[in-house]
Amino acid sequence: MTTAQWKIGIVGCGLIGHRRALHLPASFELAAVFDPSVEAMERLTTGASATPRMASSAEEIVLDDHIDVVLIATPHNQLSPLTVASLERGKHCFVEKPGGASKDDIARIGAAADASGSIVRFGFNHRFHPSILSARNLIASGIYGDVASIRAVYGHGGRLGYETEWRARREIAGGGELVDQGSHLIDLIGFLAGIKQLEFVHLPTSFWKMEVEDNAFLALSLKQGGLAWLHTSWTEWKNTFRMEIALRKARIDIIGLGKSYGIETLVVHEMDETMQPPSTTSTIFESPDDSWATELSHFERALRGEPNLGATCNDVLGTWSIIEQAYSR
DSSP states (O other): OOOSEEEEEEESSHHHHHHHHHOOTTEEEEEEEEEEOOOHHHHHHOSSSSSEEESHHHHHHHHHOOOOOOEEEEOHHHHHHHHHHHTTTOEEEEETTTTTSHHHHHHHHHHHHHHHHEEEEOGGGGGGGGHHHHHHHHHTTTOSSSEEEEEEEEOOOOOOTGGGGGGGGGHHSSSSSSTHHHHHHHHHHHTOOOOOEEEEEEOOOOOSSSSSSSSEEEEEEETOOEEOOOOOOOOOOSSSSOOOOOEEEEEEEEEOOGGGGEEEEOOOOOOOOOOOOOOEEEEEEOOOOOOHHHHHHHHHHHTOOOOOOOOOHOOOOHHHHHHHHHHOO
C-alpha cells in the first residue's frame, strides 16, 4: 500500500464486533459494517469517528474492492466461509475466536491465506492482557527455571435461557464450553509454555439442559515437561479467572481479567536458596482492559510485516487439534 491507511469492513455487529470497532488502530478506517440486525449496525456506527456504510449483506463487504481488511465476528459456523471468501478476494482478515467450528474450518482458512498471500489473525485477546504478557516474559527469561505445572480455572454462570442460545448448539458452535472459554485456556497454555499432547479429558453437562458440555476438565502435557490442569465452566456462578504457574524457583499467579472477573493481578512468589517462605510481589492492573486494542495493534504489525504475537492459523490448528481429540475420547 502507498499509504498507512487500511479500509476495514466488519461482519457481525454484536458485542464482540462492537468492542473491536471501539479499539481499531488509527490507521484503520471503518468503511462498512453488516449484521442481520439493523439495530446492531446502528449501535456500532453511532459515535464512530467515520460514518461507515451499513451494507445489505456480508457478501457486499467481501466483494467491495475498496475494502482492504475484513473483521469477522459471527457465530462460529459462519467464520470460516466468510474468511475464505474474503481471502480469495485478496483481503486481509481478522477472525474472532475460535476461528471456525472445526479443525477443518481452520485448515481451509490456512490454505486460502497461503494461496492469496493475505494476512489472517485470530481474536484470542487474552494473550494480550498485561499479566499474561508479563508471565510470558518471565517464563521466557529462564530466571526461574522451567515450568513444572500450570493450574487454570476460567468460567462464568451463563444466563437465563442460555441453553437455547446458539452457543448450546453443536452444529453452530462446534461444541460447548470447551470451545467457548476452553479454547482461550488451551491457546494460553500454548502461548506460555507450549503443548505436547492431551493427557486426560472429562466433559460433563452438569446443569444446563443442552446437547453440549457445560464444563470441561483437561490435562495437557507441556513441551518441556510438566503438566497443565484446566477447568473451564459455564456453572461458575461468580465469574472467575485464575492461573497458577509453578516454575523451579517461583510460582506466578494470574488472578482476574478485570470487570466482573475481578481486578487483574500478577503475583510472583520467589523462592530463595534456603527454601523458607517465599518473597512475594504483586502488580495490580487497574486500568480498563486494553487487551482488545493491544491485539489489534499486533494485527496492524502483521499487516506491516513486523514481528507480532497474534494467533496464527498454526496456533489455532493446534488448539482445535486438542479440542477434537477431547471430543473423540
